[in-house]
Amino acid sequence: MYTLGEIIKTKKPHVCGSNEWKIVRIGADIKLECCECGRVIMLSSYELDKRIKK
Secondary structure, eight states: OOOTTOEEEBSSOOTTSOOEEEEEEESSEEEEEETTTOOEEEEEHHHHHHHBOO
């Protein structure tokens, strides 16, 4: 489904203006790093599925 290092785009942009995120870690939760500012967040795969552009 998701792979490490993959760049994904979300529907809504981050506060910094970027909507591209890099997948850093995969497990029970998925860790994402903003490609613009470097902020790191963790989301469940269910939440990520709702926020990702299809």
